Amino acid sequence: MTEQDAVRRLRQIATETFGWHEFRPGQLRAMSAVVAGQDTLAVMPTGSGKSAIYQVPAMLLDGPAVVVSPLISLQHDQVVSLLDRGIVARELNSTLGATERETVYRELADRDVQFVFLAPEQLARDDVRERLAAAKPALLVVDEVHCVSSWGHDFRPDYLRLGDLVDQLGRPVVLGLTATASRPVRSEVVERLRLRDPLVVVSGFDRPNLSLAAVPATDADGRLAAVVERAAGIAGTGIVYTTTRRETEQYAAALGERERDGRRLRAAPYHAGLPKAERARVHEDFLVGRLDVVVATTAFGMGIDKPDVRYVLHAGVADSLDSYYQEIGRAGRDGEPAEAVLFHGQADLGLRRFLSAAPPDEQAVAQVLAAIQAAGTPPLRRDLAQQTGLAVQLVGRCCSLLEQVGAVRFDRRNRLHPSSSDEADLVSQAMRLAETRQQVERSRLDMMRDYAETTGCRRQFLLSYFGEELPEPCGNCDTCHNGSAEQHARDxxxxxxxxxxxxxxxxxxxxxxxxxxxxxxxxxxxxxxxxxxxxxxxxxxxxxxxx
Known part of the structure; x- marks a missing residue:
């Protein structure tokens, strides 16, 4: 198929199958590369149609598309959307029973499935990897691909083994997708996934319709009052992000006491500690307009497709500019004016550092490595947890560090094998890696502080973090409005x-x-x-x- 024919077919499928009559910037270029068999990394803002980049070209490929996605709810939404269009899509996740899982495997073997969605944790299962490989997929899609990078704001060790998976699946075309990846993250993604001569498409990060502001607010009561006042003064729906679960309840209650246009605001908290049914109810009520504002931790927002969110307020700093950009990106997706306001104080940084995961201690790493080396047969992580008495999650983090320094390796059955190197040196290397990662996390938080405190154009600062240059101050942020950005530019x-x-x-x-x-x-x-x-x-x- 010539490039011209591919473009014509892509446009035809987009229109006839999906009802999309126009492509957004960068979409067609990335799709064309996938159809041509070129590995691709697409970095596009939230709401820019990243799912289209794999859905449309996959219809032209000979073999199913395997889509690695971090959340079951996102997988389910995509499967339902594809089924509604008459496209056969399936999920492979922890919600499936043995019979349902076997049915999906059989459909894959019969080549009746065009898309299969799964979380990276599922790839630890032997049956999943073997059955996927047997289906000879044509495309491996890694959504939220920044999770593969230790420089990313949401690093997940399970993503590290995706590079090995590429080879196990017979080396299909690989497509990585994310809404937020700075230059260091993009470089590491290419290396970790072993992308071959990839096309890297970075769509513009600028969202000109978002008004950016940062408000100093050190006193807890004063901050609460300021956030409530701001939310009540903006027409339409919004999201307020807090740092702790307790704050979601506190802010939601305060917002619910406030009136706008003659009635009280309809507000609800959302965090991972709520029952699943309650989280689903809040999610649905927000989407259909039964709520004016959701007060949430970062557990809320991924997969939210509500174009008319008019504001995103942060009652404290995010853990990084990457996270902050992704979260404010949920506002103004319809292109209409929206506000993104950060309320911040010096104590925020200390709280964020306290809440961030501490690296495993040296004794735990040494204990896990010793158990692997002493095992008669290669153990699984759960075996190590039982043997050492350490939590499974802690064992997993130790194994991840040891794998990255070459102390251990995972086989195809996810069992651990030791290397033959000196134990003391390997443990020391693992601890140095852990300390480096912790320094990186702290430095990313420092960048968040610098964004909050800059006197220059706030949009210029944010965009430059992602490697995008804005030649002149934007005119739509607080520092531009108060004149400090202009003075900063002159100086x-x-x-x-x-x-x-x-x-x-x-x-x-x-x-x-x-x-x-x-x-x-x-x-x-x-x-x-x-x-x-x-x-x-x-x-x-x-x-x-x-x-």
Whole structure:
């Protein structure tokens, strides 16, 4: 099939099968690459139609598409949507019984299924990997692909083995999709998934209809009052993000006491501690308009397809700019004006650091490695948990670190085999890796603080984090409105270090220049994460060498 024929067929399928008459920026380019057999990484904003990038070309491929998606609810929504269009799609997840699972396997073997959705945890099962391989899939789709990167804001060890899966499935075309991936994340995704000569499509991160603002609010009561006042003053539905479950209940109650247009706001809390049925009810009520505002932890929002959300308010800093961008991206998907406001205080950073997962201690890592080396037959992670008395989740994190430093390897049955290297050195390597990752997490939080405190154009700061340059202040953020962005721009000077260039710091080592903001330069160092440096101090003390 020629490229011209492929484009024609893609347009035809999009119109006749899915009812889509126009492509959004970047979609057709990515689809064409997939049809041509080229690995592809597509980074596109929330609401830009990422699912179309695999659904349309998969209809032209000879073999099923395997879609790895992190949440069962998202898998189910996609399956229902495809079935409604007469396309055979199935799920393979923990909700299926043995009979239902066997039925899906049989349909795969008979080539009756065009799409099969599963979570990465399912790939730990021997039967899943073997049956998928036997079906000879033509396309492997990895949704939320930033989860594969230790630089990503939602790193998940289960995603690490997707590179091995590619080979086990017979090397189908690989398509990675995400709404948020900075340059370091994109580089690691390509490496981890072993993408071959991939096309990397990065659609514009700018959402001009979103008005950006940050409001200092250190006092808890004052912050609550300010958030409620802001939400009550904006017409339409919205989402308020809080840091803790307790705060969701507190803010929802306060919002429910507030009136707008002669009636009380309809507000509800949402967090992972609520019963599943209650979470489903809140989700549905929000989508159909029975709620004005949902107050949630980050457990809410993934898979929300509601175009008329008019505001997203954060009652505290997110854990990173990646998370923040993804969360505010749920506002204004209809292209109409919407607001994204961050209420922040110095104590937020300490709370976020407290809530972040601490790395496994050295004793636990050594204990797990010793158990693997002493095992008569290769153990599973649950075997190790029983033997060591450690929690399964902790054992999994230890194994992930040990795998990444080459101390152990997983076989096709997900059993663990030791390497022959020196144990003490391997444990030390694993601990250094854990410490590096923790430093990265802290540095990403520091970038969130810098966004909140910048006096420059807030949109320029946010976009530059993702590698996108906005030549002039945006005119639609608080710093542009109050004039500080203009003053900041006048005081700025050109950076002597080009963006993306590699540099070496006298203390922090080698890194990549990501951002220039006035007299500050942001570098992502390989070993210590993001650092914001004073350009004057850098030049005065000769701290950076361009490589």
């Amino acid at each position: 700025s000077r050109e950076s002597p270090y080009p963006l993306d260039s590699r540099v070496r710091h006298t203390e922090f080592g080698v890194g990549q220049v990501l951002q220039f903001d006035g007299d500050r330069i942001v570098v992502r160092f390989d070993e210590v994460g993001y650092r914001t440096l004073s350009l004057s101090a850098v030049e005065e003390n000769a701290l950076l060498e361009q490589l």
